[in-house]
Amino acid sequence: METQVLKGRVALVTGGTTGIGFGSAKRLIEAGAIVYITGRRQQVLDEAVAKLGPSAHGIQADAASKSDAQRVADTIKAAHGQLDILFANAGGGHATPLADLTEEQIDSELSINVKGVVLTVQSLLGVLKDGASVILNASITADMGLPGFAVYAATKAAVRSLARSWTTDLKDRKIRVNTISPGVVPTEGYSHEQKMTQQQVDDYVARVASEIPVGRVGTVEDIGDALVFLASDASSFITGIDLIVDGGQTRVYAGKN
Template sequence: MAPKLAGKIALVTGGTSGLGRAAAKRFVAEGAKVVVTGRRAAELDAAVAELGGSAIGVRGDVSVLSDLDRLYETIRVTHGRLDVLFANAGGGAFVPLGEITAEHFDRSFGTNVRGTLFTVQKALPLMAAGGSIVLNGSMVSVKGVPGFTVYAATKAALRSFARTWAADLRGRNIRVNVVSPGTVVTPGYKTELGMTDEQITEFEARAAAATPLGRAGTPDEIATAVVFLASDDSSYVTGTELFVDGGAAQV
């Protein structure tokens, strides 16, 4: 069977760990040449080394427009086009209602919403017919989780983006979809959410008990869904949201 992304040029923002790194590895395995971004040089170098000769890294922050400009200029010079964009970069934190600060709100919306918007908008000149844009959402956009007021709202915004952008790009044959993971333990639980190992174990156990499949997901399971949305296997799919959550937000 031919690789699903053979000959494709793919970008994964926030591709140095977790879901982004898993997706980048899947993209390479499926024949794509991959560009990954990250804010920290050491993690970016390690990711590129693991991905091998089919990948390059560009250090940057999606909330900084000049970093995005430099990213896309690198892609233009190196590859000349972009076929697949996985807009994965983002983050969040547990902050209960009553304790939300303006700084927390601005940081979350600045990266997750503003950053995603301009990541996609600035990619469009490089994308031709047949391109695929996948946004990394979350099941919390439809399922209330205490302390996730702002994070959940940013992910709901991404769902709205996909609907509008699918309509905006009518006639260009560029598809826009959202993958919405359930509970998947990644390094971000420590680096972004500030959870301890004990807290992560407890959180995962509670999530598993509330999930019809009885467990948390894995980064590779999310990456497999991203490959589906990125590839021609989903050629008649746009403007939709694919939940990969073990049924947690569905039943």
């Protein structure tokens, strides 16, 4: 099977320094792409670029800032002229009981997960090549009704909706827009966003794995593999979809008969 399916293509992964973004950048590079990653923390960005190797480039940027998003677009345009693949991945949030939600948390999750995705795609419109593939990172939480995740889940429902609207807006340029909805994928975010200890993560993973038909939680590479598919010509007849990558958790009964 051809492995370098993205050879020479230029990709951007926002929030590519850790977790799903990092694993996706790794898979894009393995498939032959030149990959730009962004993140807010310069040191973490530098470490990620070093780990990813010579096909990776870092741009320190906050996805929720219009001027940063424009600077990212300008940098890629100056270096390559155009962009073939965009993974708008930067995002996050954490569980908080409804009564305890602060205005600050609501603003922060809406700002990064929704405004940030809009600004990212909007800023790149003049750089995205006709025929490019745009993938937005959503979440299975958009379907699930998980305790404490109302605002986060609502932001991810918004992301899915944005993708469907942009599929229409960009169809004349043959730009495909899809979302990926990851299931449970333990990442650095579980400690620094969710504030979980390693023991809590281990206990959660052990418990939730029994609810997932494939019998395990996901890896960042699982999401990267789905991303490479949506980024490549193998998915040229697919647009406007939500690709659920959750080991069957939200669609299949995992218990015993």
